[in-house]
Amino acid sequence: MVKHSFYRAWLQFSVIFALLVSAHAHAVLTIDITKGVKAAIPIAIVPFQVSPAQILSESIWDVVSSDLARSGRFEPLAESDMLSKPAAVKQVRYKDWRLLKMNAIVIGNVRQLGADQYEVSFRLLDVFNENQLAGNKYVVKSALLRKVAHKISDIVYHKLTGIPGAFDTKIAYVMQEGERKDKRYMLQISDADGYRPVTILESRHPIMSPAWSPQADKLAYVSFEKKRAQIYLQDLRTGKRSLVSDFPRINSAPAWSPDGRKLAMSLSKDGNSEVYIKDMSTGAFTRLTTNAAIDTEPEWSKDGRNIIFTSGRAGKPQLYQVSALGGTARRVTFQGGYNAGAAYSPDGRELALITDMGGGFKVGIYDITTRTIRTLTSTRLDESPSFSPNGEMILYSTVQGGKNVLAAVSRDGSVQQVLRFSGGSVKAPAWSPKL
Amino acid sequence: MKVTSIQKILLVIATSLLMSACAGKKAQESVQMDDAAGMTDDTIVSGTLDSDVMGMDLAGPQGVDANDPLGKRVIYFDYNSATLTFEGESIAQAHGQYLADHPNVFITLEGHADERGTSEYNLALAEDRAMIVSQIMGVYGVALDRIQLVSYGEERPVALSSDEAAYSLNRRVEIVYQ
Numbered sequence: 001m002v003k004h005s006f007y008r009a010w011l012q013f014s015v016i017f018a019l020l021v022s023a024h025a026h027a028v029l030t031i032d033i034t035k036g037v038k039a040a041i042p043i044a045i046v047p048f049q050v051s052p053a054q055i056l057s058e059s060i061w062d063v064v065s066s067d068l069a070r071s072g073r074f075e076p077l078a079e080s081d082m083l084s085k086p087a088a089v090k091q092v093r094y095k096d097w098r099l100l101k102m103n104a105i106v107i108g109n110v111r112q113l114g115a116d117q118y119e120v121s122f123r124l125l126d127v128f129n130e131n132q133l134a135g136n137k138y139v140v141k142s143a144l145l146r147k148v149a150h151k152i153s154d155i156v157y158h159k160l161t162g163i164p165g166a167f168d169t170k171i172a173y174v175m176q177e178g179e180r181k182d183k184r185y186m187l188q189i190s191d192a193d194g195y196r197p198v199t200i201l202e203s204r205h206p207i208m209s210p211a212w213s214p215q216a217d218k219l220a221y222v223s224f225e226k227k228r229a230q231i232y233l234q235d236l237r238t239g240k241r242s243l244v245s246d247f248p249r250i251n252s253a254p255a256w257s258p259d260g261r262k263l264a265m266s267l268s269k270d271g272n273s274e275v276y277i278k279d280m281s282t283g284a285f286t287r288l289t290t291n292a293a294i295d296t297e298p299e300w301s302k303d304g305r306n307i308i309f310t311s312g313r314a315g316k317p318q319l320y321q322v323s324a325l326g327g328t329a330r331r332v333t334f335q336g337g338y339n340a341g342a343a344y345s346p347d348g349r350e351l352a353l354i355t356d357m358g359g360g361f362k363v364g365i366y367d368i369t370t371r372t373i374r375t376l377t378s379t380r381l382d383e384s385p386s387f388s389p390n391g392e393m394i395l396y397s398t399v400q401g402g403k404n405v406l407a408a409v410s411r412d413g414s415v416q417q418v419l420r421f422s423g424g425s426v427k428a429p430a431w432s433p434k435l
Numbered sequence: 436m437k438v439t440s441i442q443k444i445l446l447v448i449a450t451s452l453l454m455s456a457c458a459g460k461k462a463q464e465s466v467q468m469d470d471a472a473g474m475t476d477d478t479i480v481s482g483t484l485d486s487d488v489m490g491m492d493l494a495g496p497q498g499v500d501a502n503d504p505l506g507k508r509v510i511y512f513d514y515n516s517a518t519l520t521f522e523g524e525s526i527a528q529a530h531g532q533y534l535a536d537h538p539n540v541f542i543t544l545e546g547h548a549d550e551r552g553t554s555e556y557n558l559a560l561a562e563d564r565a566m567i568v569s570q571i572m573g574v575y576g577v578a579l580d581r582i583q584l585v586s587y588g589e590e591r592p593v594a595l596s597s598d599e600a601a602y603s604l605n606r607r608v609e610i611v612y613q
Contacts, residue, residue, distance in 0.1 A: 208554055224590070227585065228585050229558060249586075253558075297553065317552065340552060356552075383552075383553050402596065
């Protein structure tokens with residue numbers, strides 16, 4: 001299960017995760033950390049004081065702890081190693097936490113205010129300077145307790161790393177269950193940690209390529225419900241669906257322009273697979289490529305002026321770039337025998353891609369400045385790389401134990417993990433923009 | 436559920452007999468039932484068996500020897516290739532000739548790819564495979580509106596393991612008579 005040599009500290013985390021999972025009988029997934037960083041920040045997430053004392057359905061401090069551990073940048077202290085469990089600042093003995101070599105601690109309270117109303121407060125405390133780095137209070141229904149936990153994780157992550165967190169975000173993916181005649185495809189949206197999944201489309205026919213609108217309010221995707229690939233658009237608030245492209249043959253690989261006004265896609269209506277742009281307000285289509293080889297998987301540059309796409313025009317799939325207004329395409333990648341499925345990093349400086357340098361299909365990073373590709377993952381048969389909105393992690397699908405599973409890797413490759421959903425095969429992940 | 440090969444074949448034959456009594460649109464449904472009977476979770480059944488049984492009992496060329504190009508309903512391809520092999524070309528030609536001789540017959544060419552590489556590229560690759568088969572048939576004067584092209588990319592494998600044996604069965608175009 002765990003493929004990599006990992007650092008000793010991570011062994012401990014695997015145990016924590018195992019406990020977490022058994023604590024949540026309804027858990028949808030487990031996370032195997034296959035590789036972690038050495039220089040993780042030691043932090044103690046002290047169990048919150050709950051009043052009136054009762055068993056909450058969500059132990060939000062556990063959620064915060066697993067969020068931070070999963071990022072690879074934090075090393076949360078096991079609850080059993082804590083010398084005290086303060087819930088208020090005046091109860092904190094900083095000396096004890098320094099003894100435990102903690103950099104920071106999180107303390108908090110959960111108070112029930114009404115039938116389904118909770119007040120959650122937390123404080124992030126600096127152990128060395130003995131001061132408060134952050135503190136906040138939320139009043140929510142129980143259904144949103146996990147969301148509050150992710151918000152706390154985001155604040156802690158931001159305060160201690162200087163990088164915005166991406167825990168309070170969503171992921172979309174396609175789950176496949178059953179075999180042959182009973183096969184079902186479900187387009188689901190869950191929290192970034194895989195919990196709270198909601199099925200937004202269920203079909204007996206394949207679903208592919210979910211793509212978030214920049215405002216995270218719509219999802220474009222490919223559905224075979226009419227027995228061929230067509231592109232649909234679904235409003236995530238109303239659930240309302242519309243057909244975006246149903247030309248004869250293949251309609252695939254939708255990609256939103258950064259301003260959300262256009263959708264790039266691959267259509268084969270004019271012979272073979274070519275890249276087009278649909279203006280969503282006028283409905284007009286513009287053709288960008290003209291080539292006898294495959295042209296697909298368009299991806300917009302962050303300024304919306306260029307399109308990166310995959311083409312087989314040189315025999316094997318490689319990345320090319322063309323102006324969003326059309327014109328001559330220029331080849332981008334030259335290393336390796338297979339480079340496809342490009343996704344821009346949020347800062348626009350790198351492309352995540354699927355590359356084959358001879359060791360199988362893996363997630364790689366193409367550095368736009370140095371024009372070099374480095375392979376990030378040790379998994380095989382990787383697909384669909386997608387950056388977290390803070391650019392720190394890349395979510396992708398891979399094959400393990402004969403099943404498609406989701407996995408994540410940090411941008412520098414130092415943190416790797418596999419998300420194991422209960423039930424079916426999971427493919428085509430897409431990380432939402434900032435919510 | 437463990438089903439022996441013989442049980443499976445009997446089931447397919449029984450299904451086919453049942454279905455051959457029905458005409459027209461029913462053919463579509465029986466194709467799906469064959470699909471269901473053809474395979475279990477951990478069993479790989481060669482694509483040829485599925486389609487041979489389908490073909491002989493439903494529509495298209497009847498009573499053809501399974502070794503004859505016309506008796507085959509699946510054309511296999513090399514990795515990342517939409518170029519026909521010698522055998523693939525002879526199968527496409529045989530069915531092209533059959534279609535030319537039977538002007539009221541319609542077919543669907545279903546393109547498929549193995550799981551390696553990206554789903555979106557494979558969708559296009561699988562369509563290219565179906566397209567090259569249709570072009571060979573076009574040479575025989577078969578009107579292209581009698582041939583429906585569908586690509587499923589890597590979404591509908593017949594063999595589920597991640598090895599070359601499975602991949603070679605999954606890189607295919609299925610000729611489906613209507």
